[in-house]
Amino acid sequence: MFDPARLIAALPELANGATNTVMLTFCSALLSWVVGSVIVVGLLSPVALWRRAGRVYVSFMRGTPALVQLFLVFFALPMIGVHVPPFIAASITLGLNSGAYVAEILRGALLAIPAGQIEAAEALGMRKAALWRRILLPQGIRIALPSLTNELTLLLKTTPLASVVAVTELTFAGQIVIARTFEPAEVLLAVALGYIVVSQALVLGARALERHLAVT
Amino acid sequence: MTIPALRTEAIAKSFNGNEVLSGIDLSIMPGEVVCIVGPSGSGKSTFLRCINHLSPATSGHVYLNGELFGERETAGGNVMPLQHAALQEQRQRIGMVFQSFNLWPHRTALENVMEGPRIVKKMPTAEARDLAESLLERVGLAERKSYYPGHLSGGQQQRVAIARALAMQPELILFDEPTSALDPELVGEVLSVMKELASGETTMIVVTHEIGFAVEVADRLVLMDKGRIVEDAPPRQFIEAPREERSRQFLKQVLSRSLGFSGEPSGAILPLSILQN
Ligand SMILES: Nc1ncnc2c1ncn2[C@@H]1O[C@H](COP(=O)(O)OP(=O)(O)OP(=O)(O)O)[C@@H](O)[C@H]1O
């Protein structure tokens, strides 16, 4: 029988898990944007070696399971003397992984900027740094924003992976509660609701940003 | 003797071994207006892009007011391409107006015009704004200054693009078919802005298919074909007594297109009034 009281009693535990999920998403998203920006510079570099390096990175991240990547960071790094706490290991893995997708999104967005806009800036005498700051980034971000939002919600839904290295994020917190209460349906519904709330918040935030940046 | 505002010396350009320009020599004096006409694919755009090194020539040199442009002479007497930063310094002195306007869609008309003075020339914002406002007024768009390009007609966008080029106070402006992408009813407003510029001090090279405009404003009319200059003459002389057979043939084509007949233009070829718009 469904007993709301028991679910309510478990809420602080689930809220704790949700906080970890949000933190994990936040940290890995930040890392993924930094990594993505660095990798895209490589992917679009005039230097063949950088392009090659960028492509190898993207292929590796897209071509191997995130779980294997997490094991590599969490179990293989200690073998060479690098010990990382579970939360950090999970953030790094998810950030590095998502960074490859972010790089591809940014690459597509930058290539979608009409060449004429860049030529107009060049013909005016604009330097490289100003070109990036004034034309490429503002335009690229506008074009990339919907896809970046999508990638962010995918990242959110990859965070349960962190449970395999014992980070008590939302899904893992739910499993712990289920193991104690034997009420999978209610708990899982609450967990699902938690993800919906977080992803909706992300999507609404991104929409507001899109509207703020919209020019047509 | 005054120095030409621009002089090109044996500009040649190949794309993958395919020669598109074969040694173009052209001089233009300060304040002069040169219109370049020619069939599609004759290398007109390529020539303009070689001038400001958007697509550097395979060989040959460009001199802006007597100064080597986009290149420098080394101590050993060799000529080397300039570093990008130095090239950008020089490019400020040549304006360019494109067939497809190429305004930045995320900036308003005013911001598009301010961008050069403010960001490239580091002019104080208030001063750049005053300059940009007066230029938008000059092209008849004062009341549209806060519109984004997406909300302007093609003719309006092109006038903003002209104001953007003027804002850098260049020594010379290159126009690459500035009205070719416009609906016919919008061509006039852009041409009249250009006529106003041409009647002033502005030095201009205009690639155009608007032969009537060219005849009216140009000091010299240049016909390009297959990567060479075929004829270079004052417009009246060009159309009334072209030296080259190729020029006669070109005029015939242009006329049959614009007048809808294919008669043999004879003797004192054309009533000029028909050409002028
Ligand atoms: N980037 C490029 N790569 C290869 N070929 C090119 C390139 N740009 C131009 N060409 C070739 O050079 C020739 C001249 O082109 P250009 O655009 O200069 O002609 P145009 O006189 O401006 O023609 P139009 O009146 O159609 O604008 C064409 O045959 C074109 O295909």
Ligand SMILES: [Mg+2]
């Ligand atoms: Mg052209």
